[in-house]
Amino acid sequence: METLLTQLTWWHWLALALILFGIEMMTGTFDLLMIFIAAIVTALFAGLAPEAAAGWQGQLVVFGVSSAVLVAGGRMFFSGARRQASEHPTLNRRMEGLVGQRGSATKDFSAGNGQVKIGDTVWAAEAAAGEGAILAGDTIVVETTRSNLAVVRKG
Numbered sequence: 001m002e003t004l005l006t007q008l009t010w011w012h013w014l015a016l017a018l019i020l021f022g023i024e025m026m027t028g029t030f031d032l033l034m035i036f037i038a039a040i041v042t043a044l045f046a047g048l049a050p051e052a053a054a055g056w057q058g059q060l061v062v063f064g065v066s067s068a069v070l071v072a073g074g075r076m077f078f079s080g081a082r083r084q085a086s087e088h089p090t091l092n093r094r095m096e097g098l099v100g101q102r103g104s105a106t107k108d109f110s111a112g113n114g115q116v117k118i119g120d121t122v123w124a125a126e127a128a129a130g131e132g133a134i135l136a137g138d139t140i141v142v143e144t145t146r147s148n149l150a151v152v153r154k155g
Helices: 002-006 010-027 030-047 057-075 093-098
Strands: 102-105 113-118 123-128 141-146 150-155
Touching: 002 057, 010 030, 093 141, 102 123, 113 141, 113 150
Parallel strands: 123 150
Antiparallel strands: 102 113, 102 141, 113 123, 141 150
């Protein structure tokens, strides 16, 4: 084993870095990205440090320390990167996307219930609490939603 380790060069660390980078691109964990950077640092150390310090023991120490520091620092500073933030928070939540939209009543509301057209879709609707009569053709604004029902007020 020791004869294998004594033959470590900066090329080996560079090869390890490229392998880690490829795996990171497939997984997206950010931890392997930090270890990739540690392998690059170790490759630089192995290539630039004097031979007395850049033996296999020194290379493993540099790799181990830089990996630990970078993984811990990455988890601390980039903790928000692990959470997925949606660019469209109402994507696939069509009813939530209706809130604030304007449309028109397609039928007179009777007993507080009716239909509204928002965009190119007709929705079942209910008048908001305290809202007066809504007649066909009135402009409405969606106040909230409940299940598949738009709660609207005149707007």
